[in-house]
Amino acid sequence: MNSSVNNLEELAAGAVRLARELGATDAECTVSAGDEFTTNVRMGQVESLKESGSRGAGVRVLKGRRTGSSYTSDLSGEDVRRMVQAALDLASITSEDPHAGLPEPEELGRIDADLKLYNDDIASIEAARKIELARETERAALDFDPRITNSEGASFDSYTGQRVFANSRGFLGSFRGSQCSLSTVPVASQDNTMERDYWYSAARSLAALEKPVDIGRIAAGRVLRRLGARKVPTQKAAVVFEPRTARTLIEHIFEAVHGEAIYQQASFLAGKLDCRIASECLTVIDDGTLPGLFGSAPFDDEGVLTRRTPVIERGVLKSYLLNTYTARKLGLKTTGNASRGLAGNAGISHTNLFAGAGPLPPAEIVKNVRRGLFVTELIGFGVNIVTGDYSRGAAGIWIENGEFAYPVSEVTIAGNLGGMFTSIEAIGNDLEFRGSTAAPTILIGEMTISGS
Amino acid sequence: MGFENSFFARRYGITGRDLDQYLSEALARGADYADLYFEYVATSHISLDESIIKGATEGVSLGVGVRVVSGERTGYAYTDDLVPEKIREAARVAACIADAPAKVEKVGLQPVAAHKLYEVALAPTETSFKERAALVERADKAARAFDPRIFQVQATYADSLRHVMVASSDGALSVDRQPLARLSVTALARAGSGAPQRGYAGGGGRLPLDTFLTDKTPERYAREAARQAIVQLDAVEAPAGETTVVLGPGWPGILLHEAVGHGLEADFNRKGVSAFSGRIGEQVASPLCTVVDDGTIPSRRGSLNVDDEGAPTTRTVLIEKGILRGYLQDKLSSRIMGAKPTGNGRREGYQHIPMPRMTNTFLLAGESDPEEVIRSVARGVYCATFGGGQVDITNGSFVFSASESYLIEDGHITRPVRDATLIGNGPEAMRHVSMVANDLALDEGMGTCGKEGQSVPVGVGLPTIRIDCMTVGGTK
Numbered sequence: 001m002n003s004s005v006n007n008l009e010e011l012a013a014g015a016v017r018l019a020r021e022l023g024a025t026d027a028e029c030t031v032s033a034g035d036e037f038t039t040n041v042r043m044g045q046v047e048s049l050k051e052s053g054s055r056g057a058g059v060r061v062l063k064g065r066r067t068g069s070s071y072t073s074d075l076s077g078e079d080v081r082r083m084v085q086a087a088l089d090l091a092s093i094t095s096e097d098p099h100a101g102l103p104e105p106e107e108l109g110r111i112d113a114d115l116k117l118y119n120d121d122i123a124s125i126e127a128a129r130k131i132e133l134a135r136e137t138e139r140a141a142l143d144f145d146p147r148i149t150n151s152e153g154a155s156f157d158s159y160t161g162q163r164v165f166a167n168s169r170g171f172l173g174s175f176r177g178s179q180c181s182l183s184t185v186p187v188a189s190q191d192n193t194m195e196r197d198y199w200y201s202a203a204r205s206l207a208a209l210e211k212p213v214d215i216g217r218i219a220a221g222r223v224l225r226r227l228g229a230r231k232v233p234t235q236k237a238a239v240v241f242e243p244r245t246a247r248t249l250i251e252h253i254f255e256a257v258h259g260e261a262i263y264q265q266a267s268f269l270a271g272k273l274d275c276r277i278a279s280e281c282l283t284v285i286d287d288g289t290l291p292g293l294f295g296s297a298p299f300d301d302e303g304v305l306t307r308r309t310p311v312i313e314r315g316v317l318k319s320y321l322l323n324t325y326t327a328r329k330l331g332l333k334t335t336g337n338a339s340r341g342l343a344g345n346a347g348i349s350h351t352n353l354f355a356g357a358g359p360l361p362p363a364e365i366v367k368n369v370r371r372g373l374f375v376t377e378l379i380g381f382g383v384n385i386v387t388g389d390y391s392r393g394a395a396g397i398w399i400e401n402g403e404f405a406y407p408v409s410e411v412t413i414a415g416n417l418g419g420m421f422t423s424i425e426a427i428g429n430d431l432e433f434r435g436s437t438a439a440p441t442i443l444i445g446e447m448t449i450s451g452s
Numbered sequence: 453m454g455f456e457n458s459f460f461a462r463r464y465g466i467t468g469r470d471l472d473q474y475l476s477e478a479l480a481r482g483a484d485y486a487d488l489y490f491e492y493v494a495t496s497h498i499s500l501d502e503s504i505i506k507g508a509t510e511g512v513s514l515g516v517g518v519r520v521v522s523g524e525r526t527g528y529a530y531t532d533d534l535v536p537e538k539i540r541e542a543a544r545v546a547a548c549i550a551d552a553p554a555k556v557e558k559v560g561l562q563p564v565a566a567h568k569l570y571e572v573a574l575a576p577t578e579t580s581f582k583e584r585a586a587l588v589e590r591a592d593k594a595a596r597a598f599d600p601r602i603f604q605v606q607a608t609y610a611d612s613l614r615h616v617m618v619a620s621s622d623g624a625l626s627v628d629r630q631p632l633a634r635l636s637v638t639a640l641a642r643a644g645s646g647a648p649q650r651g652y653a654g655g656g657g658r659l660p661l662d663t664f665l666t667d668k669t670p671e672r673y674a675r676e677a678a679r680q681a682i683v684q685l686d687a688v689e690a691p692a693g694e695t696t697v698v699l700g701p702g703w704p705g706i707l708l709h710e711a712v713g714h715g716l717e718a719d720f721n722r723k724g725v726s727a728f729s730g731r732i733g734e735q736v737a738s739p740l741c742t743v744v745d746d747g748t749i750p751s752r753r754g755s756l757n758v759d760d761e762g763a764p765t766t767r768t769v770l771i772e773k774g775i776l777r778g779y780l781q782d783k784l785s786s787r788i789m790g791a792k793p794t795g796n797g798r799r800e801g802y803q804h805i806p807m808p809r810m811t812n813t814f815l816l817a818g819e820s821d822p823e824e825v826i827r828s829v830a831r832g833v834y835c836a837t838f839g840g841g842q843v844d845i846t847n848g849s850f851v852f853s854a855s856e857s858y859l860i861e862d863g864h865i866t867r868p869v870r871d872a873t874l875i876g877n878g879p880e881a882m883r884h885v886s887m888v889a890n891d892l893a894l895d896e897g898m899g900t901c902g903k904e905g906q907s908v909p910v911g912v913g914l915p916t917i918r919i920d921c922m923t924v925g926g927t928k
Contacts, residue, residue: 071511380851412925
């Protein structure tokens with residue numbers, strides 16, 4: 001494994017050197033290699049099994065203030081040379097961009113502490129055991145209740161890989177990562193209608209996965225409580241987002257503080273730095289330094305040190321999320337959020353972006369709602385970050401006088417993100433990380449619910 | 453195109469004997485079926501922002517996927533290296549799904565007769581970058597010239613040229629060369645110090661680059677994006693609740709993709725998890741509705757000469773005059789269900805297992821005059837353009853997001869309304885279709901469909917239709 005990492009580092013450094021030799025002012029190279037395993041078990045039988053690995057490399061070159069990029073999945077010497085030349089050729093058709101360039105030298109760096117991104121136990125486990133984990137998970141869901149009559153199966157997925165980055169300012173870094181997940185999708189039926197739901201656990205080590213029987217039972221409980229769902233009349237009412245759906249609100253905050261959307265004025269939060277944009281109970285942090293979490297990394301995709309960035313503090317917008325380019329455009333400093341696949345100009349991604357936990361247990365939050373919707377599922381893409389207009393399909397449970405009354409489906413919830421964030425009335429104490437965004441239960445005082 | 457002259461034979465020296473050997477290896481543990489999917493994709497991407505070309509990227513990805521099917525079980529492995537030992541290793545890994553004595557002796561590969569839907573001699577990917585870069589610059593100029601209130605424009609041009617070869621143990625050998633290109637424009641408009649509004653338009657298909665100079669021009673999409681952004685400046689709050697909805701022609705056909713199409717993919721129905729499962733022959737839409745999936749329309753984004761299992765694509769009637777007629781099949785599902793394959797087995801690339809997917813899905817034209825459809829509505833919403841949509845195939849709930857829509861008041865289109873999601877239930881919403889106009893249009897060629905993590909290009913189409921009752925997710 002070590003020798004292969006070294007080979008990939010040499011490849012990245014070599015591509016950068018070659019680009020300089022062929023006339024690039026500056027160059028950066030990303031190399032990635034990984035192995036995936038996935039198996040799906042349905043109704044107790046193995047449905048599919050996939051196991052393979054792949055590699056790829058990409059370069060971005062600068063000729064003065066013009067950039068060009070290319071990538072290849074073929075890492076033989078000749079193809080790497082072709083890739084570098086292609087990027088250089090492309091730099092002649094792009095425009096002079098005064099803000100284009102590599103990060104300032106003092107921004108380059110990496111976290112030296114062990115971020116616990118890689119664990120050996122994922123690569124070493126036998127396929128038969130992975131299949132068995134999926135089978136146990138599905139069985140737990142199917143055995144939970146006779147109304148669970150069918151299943152889309154259970155999956156075990158894992159990935160182990162390395163990522164290498166080099167640039168012509170002397171940065172050369174690499175790290176390994178691993179992750180695995182176990183999930184199941186049971187189907188329940190009653191009175192000629194069917195519902196499905198899912199639950200999952202994901203971790204960077206096998207040992208940290210939740211127990212199959214727990215995942216299966218939670219999935220089963222979730223699908224059962226959807227049976228018999230109905231529409232509610234159109235009205236304005238409170239909306240409670242449970243953690244699985246509250247997370248999506250944090251993703252919208254990410255889109256709205258994304259450096260590109262900010263300088264293009266394509267976000268309703270553009271120009272709102274240091275303004276109150278949310279209720280005082282909302283604090284949102286981006287932190288790429290948390291050990292073992294999914295969004296952590298020692299450096300970003302430009303070789304800039306990752307860090308902890310408070311985005312919203314007690315309702316006040318404190319920072320956008322930026323890479324080098326957008327920071328220069330805005331006269332700010334990069335926040336270490338550069339992101340890219342293999343090639344191209346760096347984009348932006350969050351690291352671990354989450355809303356800080358509040359004081360209340362979720363049950364208390366629900367108890368204080370007189371009338372409203374507890375949202376367990378959202379579908380569709382009805383969010384406009386330019387205006388903040390929000391309108392999405394929703395399903396969940398109706399709350400009447402602080403109690404769960406009946407399941408609801410086929411309604412929409414609508415509002416404007418600006419107004420929704422300022423009318424957050426409570427945040428739960430139930431923060432947990434199941435991905436690189438996370439949020440506790442969030443109560444919004446009023447939204448428009450469209451139904452019958 | 454014969455195999456000997458095919459891309460993989462010429463460039464990588466793959467022979468018919470190699471293919472036979474790999475397939476034998478894949479079947480060595482006694483599987484029912486195996487196939488090899490060779491793929492070479494070259495892509496290009498050019499992006500313009502703030503009137504300058506900020507990025508240009510090209511790249512190549514190459515690999516082969518080996519699939520082995522035993523009963524209902526699928527084993528899959530791939531390699532990004534085409535040397536024989538790597539492909540054989542992938543075949544051995546995939547073969548582990550089966551556990552029985554080898555059955556098939558020799559495959560005897562025969563070329564498949566494929567359609568010729570996109571005979572583009574020089575694919576856009578093979579043209580000069582300068583010519584393609586000029587497209588985004590023209591789009592920028594045209595959008596800004598449309599109206600002084602346009603203050604931001606982004607234009608993106610992207611293309612790909614995919615060479616595929618599928619060799620399967622049922623004897624079929626297919627090769628295809630699949631060009632694809634698209635141009636898209638985003639424009640932001642602002643009046644005075646007011647809030648900005650966005651417009652988005654674009655188009656493409658399996659076309660030569662010339663099409664962007666003659667028909668699908670940068671100016672056309674730039675003006676359309678700018679127009680939408682300007683319209684939105686005057687938008688009022690969208691209504692909330694159930695109302696009558698009129699969908700305009702073209703891209704609003706995403707209704708069919710979400711409300712009907714996904715629920716009719718055979719894998720979901722074979723497993724009995726779709727709201728349409730077991731309902732063939734039942735009335736699931738108004739008698740005005742005939743819904744078709746057609747992968748054989750020349751030059752369309754969703755069309756394919758052969759699907760990603762090497763089977764020629766077809767035209768499949770899904771709903772005929774309101775009656776559910778058929779499902780979209782791939783090889784695995786059609787074998788298990790004892791149904792005819794429909795050429796809808798698709799995959800994102802060599803790293804992915806194929807599954808039933810849509811191609812171009814649309815509603816056939818009716819007899820009403822589009823004007824008459826609008827005039828028939830006393831109060832309602834007219835939707836001209838949509839963003840994306842999504843469906844829960846099990847309970848049938850589907851949504852799609854209107855990005856340009858208007859109030860209908862007393863039979864007239866009046867004020868534009870802000871973005872809103874429309875929600876309905878597939879098998880129910882289609883019963884509320886009460887008028888179908890004669891103006892069927894297919895979309896401009898921008899659609900991408902996601903399923904289980906795999907994206908594939910698709911098309912949709914619709915004539916103007918009236919739906920008597922849908923829930924509109926506005927705020928008023």
